[in-house]
Structures are given as structure tokens and as C-alpha cells.
Amino acid sequence: MSRGPALLHPRLSREPPHPPLLEPSPRSKAARLVLLYIVSILVALVITAILVIVVGGSPMSVFSAIYRGSMDGGGSLGQTLDASIPVVIVALGTLIAVRAGMFNIGQTGQLTMGATAGAFIALNIDAPGPVLVVLALLGATAAGAVWAGVAAGLRIWRRIDVVISTLLLNYVALQLLAYTVSKQSLLQEPTPPGGEAGGLPQSALLPGSARLPHPGQYPSFGVSIGVVVAIGLVVMLGVLLSRSRWGTQVRMVGCNPTASRRFGVKVAAVAGGALLISGALAGLAGGVMLTGSVYRVQAGFDNNFGNDGLLAALVVRDQPWALLPVAFFFGVIRTGGNFLLSTGVPDYLSQVLEGLLVLAAVFPPVYLERREWARRLRSARSAVMRSAT
């Protein structure tokens, strides 16, 4: 990048050429970033502690309850891992779409459609266990992709911004789910004989054959096989993104669609494909939640996992590998939050803590970028002023 002194022709400046700008060394930059992360996370924790004190609780017992509920012992660790699976899968897809310049914020809808389709297959098709699970997951993936495909189609044929269409489609999907679980002819569970007519707006529980196996039923460690799926996807897509031709094309299209077209990249196919992959993965996450831990669909099925995935993707920005620890933290707060009631503090605190930690994770990089930008602007200005006088 050319800098300030180049703004004036050398012959016009009476001063000797401006010395090169002092760039902070990469190491001190990284150190500053880490320091800032620590400080802002501490601030988030202090705010949480203040909120606990305000309602008359003890911060130490709250934090230890979150730790005990999420990481202490195999059982809770398994739950935490189970809760991080959908976040990883959703976030991975989001990362790809965002990298291709398709800002998908419709994860909630895509996940919901995936789970609905998965439940439809798992409850209506008669197949042996493993086949049924695979069919349900494939159906979920396809439904998520279709829901994202609506947005892709609107973008291509009607030039409607993906941000807007995916946002709107979320709420349509939620109501579609509510509709299907309110009709006996669709997904609502059959009323038991002698039961009240109408019944609850939810589907029947999946049969045992349609559930994901939980390997390692050790005395107290059960985690669904979804963990393997999630980690496998991160490794596969992480490698593809950084090492394959497709990965490069995704990045090119995200950076500059016009230039990519000149280089012979099929922009619509790459960008639309990235959006479809994102929807497919969100749908798959819905299928994994359905077959791995929830076992039925009902209103509010998404349980905010779609949004958590979106946030995780935007927090890690461009590093697929960082998804694993970040999603684990989301899982920790979620499962640890269930233990809060034992401390007498309302468990809504976990939502507050999650929000504050996300803001704390967003703050450091953008703050340093802003500082860096201001520094460059200042030195460019002073260089111009000096050579003008």
C-alpha cells in the first residue's frame, strides 16, 4: 500500500523524504491482541459478577457451578460436547458462506427446516436402524439446502440481498414448523386413546432405531456420534478451504466478484454453492440435534443453536480451526447454565454471560484494527503537512 508521502511529487517537497513508518512488530501486535482479549473477557466476567451480587448471590459459587455443570466429570463433559456439536456444524457452513461474500443469517430457519424434514422421514419411513438415521440426516441436509436455495434463487433472479431474504425466511420456517406439529395429518403426535382432543403441538418421539448411537456408554460418559461428524466436517472443509481450487475460488469471489469473473471463475455457482452448503450444514445440525439429543420437533426446537452458530462463525472470523474451542465455550455456558439454579441465581444469567463474552471476543480485533487505521491516517496526514510547508 502506498503511504502518505507519495501523495505529493518528490520535486514539490522541500523536505527530505519522509522516513518509513514505524510498523509495530508482528510479535508485539500478537501480544497486544492477547492482552486485550484477557482484559475484555475479565471485564465481561466482572460485569457478570456485579449482576450476581446485585441479586444477592455469590459470584464464586456461580462460576464454580458453571464449571461443575459443564466440565466436571464425564457426564457433564459429554453434555457439553453434545451441546457444542450443532454450533460447530452451523458455524462451519456460515464461515464458508461469509467467505464467499454471501451473508447468510438464516441459520435458524435452515436448521428448523432440516429438523422438520428429518422428523418427517424418521417417523414415516420404515427402514432398519442405521439406514433410517442416515436417511433422516440426508433429508435434513437437503431441506436446509433447499431453504437456503430459496434465498440463493431470490438473489440470482430478483437481486434480493441474501441478508434480507435469509432473515425473513427464518420466521417463515418457524411458523411452518409450528403448523406441521399442530396437524395430526402432518407431524403432530397421535393423541393417546382417551386423551384430550387437540393434544400438544409437538411430534411423537423418534423410535429408538432412528436415534444416533451414543458410543462409549461408560458409567458416566455418553456423547453422540455427532461429535465425530462435527470434527470430521471441520477437518475436511478446513483442508478444502485452504488447500483446494474450490477454496481459493470461494475466497476470490468473496473478495472481488468482478475480478474473479475476469479470471474465469463461475461467480454465481461458487457464491450460490457456498450459500447452499451453509444451508445444508445448518439443516444437518438440525438433523443431528433431532436424532442425537432432542428426539422430537416442537415450537422453539432451534433453542437458539442457529444463532449461536452464526455468532461463533463471526467470532472466529476466518479460522475454521478456532471453531472447535469457541463452540466448546458456547457448550460450556449452555450446559453450565443449567446448574445455576442450585446457586439461587436465576439461570437467565447464562444468557447474559454468553452475550457479554461474545461482545468481549468481538472487541479486541476490531479495536486494534481501528487503532492501526487511525495511526496510519495520522502519519499520512503529518507527512503531507510536512512536505507541503
Next chain:
Amino acid sequence: MSVTDLTIILSGIVKLSAPLLFAGLGEYTAERAGTLNISIEAMMLTGAYCGMVGASATGSAVLGLPIGIGGGLAVAIVHANFSHRLAANTFVVGLTLNALALGLTDYLFTSFQLSSHSITAAKVPLLSHIPVLGPALFDVSWPVYFLFGLVPAVWWALQRSQWGLEVRACGENPHAADATGITVNRRRRQALYVCGMLSGLGGAFLSLGIVGQFNQGMTAGIGYVVIAAVIFGGWTLWGTVLGCVLFGTADAMGLVLPALGHQLNPQLLLALPYLAALAAMVFLAKSYRAPRALARPFSRGLA
């Protein structure tokens, strides 16, 4: 359908549209400046909660309103400084603020008792005697009358004032706006502050003017209905107002029609705003144009 039924339906429409309209005016302002403001849900919820806290603390529902406005503004200040000073992604900030506001209001609401307060209805002397329309429009909780002033005020501020021209320029072409000497991110922050105050007012009106108490998560997604209304309105003021009234009407129908013995599909009614916004964009694509820089962060390039 008798005349009283009609009056009941009309006053339901007015009641349910009013919070949408307050927030819709704000969202319109923010979107014209280039922010697709998702945190409007947080602003309304915080406004509703702060309004009720203010009323409980001061013992007067009237004083609750400005405190609710302050609550919405507080959310806007966080959002604006994160996304238009530090250039953090506006959706991360918005979604996080939504979750944060919901969690925080739930947390505080379950921990501290709030008393109930409601703003009284005020009759406009002559106009309230108009048959059918009168009781619905002119015998309502008085903050509704603000709308008669606020709609033209927002129109003037955005379409006729220097500030509005600059705000719209920031939403259409921030780089050109920057070149003419407008501080783009400052204008965007200001538009977001306006949005926060109006949404806070809408939220406070919801809790103080309509329900009379605060309930957990009481906005229940109407912030997103407001976003749909602005999109449905094609990013014009009159379209936004139309969208808010239309979606308020749909909301009122969902309450009124079953009571009058008509069957309606509740899910379809709830999905209506979003379907209407999508359909409007698909079928009226020629006249529908989002601000060109909507949801695109601005940072000044260096030579």
C-alpha cells in the same frame, strides 16, 4: 358485524399498530443511514423494561416513558459504537444485544418485583364523538397522539433537512458522502440513536400503554415484524407506515376474529409480515430498492 364490533376491531388495530409505528419510524431512519438494525428487538424490550422500572421507581407512568426512551438509547449507543466506530459486524452485535437484552430483562425481572402501571386514556374533545372512528382513534392512551407529530417530523427530518440528506447519502453511497465532507459513521450513529429512542418509546408504550405491566420477553419478535414492515414499505416512509398498520391489523385480526367465531390459521397470520415483505420484493422489484450500502460497513480508505 355490529358497529361496536367494528369499533373494537379498529381500536385493537390502533393499539397493536402504535408500538410498531414508533419503532418503524426509528428502523426506517436507521436503515436509510445504512444500518440493517437487528437489535431493534433489544431496544424495544429494554424500553419496555426500563419504562416499567421508571414507573415503579417514580410511581408515575408518565415518567416511565422518558426512562424507557433512555433504555432504548442505551442499547443503541452500544450497538452504534461497536459497529459504526469500531466496525464490528453489525449482525454479531445486533444478535448478541438481542440475546443480552432478553437475558438481562428476564434476569432482573425474576429478581426484583415491579408494580403495575398504565397510562390513562385521553379523550380528544370533539373528535372522539365521531361514530366508529372516534372512540378507536381519539379515545386512546395519549402517547398514540405523538404519532400524529412524529410521522411528519421524521418525514421532514429525513426528506427536507440537511441532516436527512446527509443520512440518506450515507446509506446510498458512503464513499461519495465521505468525499463531500460528511462524517459517515457519525451520521450512522446518530440515525441509530434516533432509532433507539423511538424504539424505546415503542417498547415503553407496549408495557405502560397497552399491557400495563412488564412480562418476560414481552416484545416476542415484534422487532422483526418492524424490520419486515420497513422492507415491505420499500424503504420509504409511507410504505413503512402502511406496513406497520397492515401488520398491526393482521395482529389484531388474530385476536379478534376467533372471538367473533371465524376460523383462521394462526401460523399463517404470524408468518404474514415476512411473506408479505418477501412477496413485495419479488413482485415489485422495479420500484423496490434497498439503500445501496445497506448493511455494508464503512471505513475510509487510505491513499
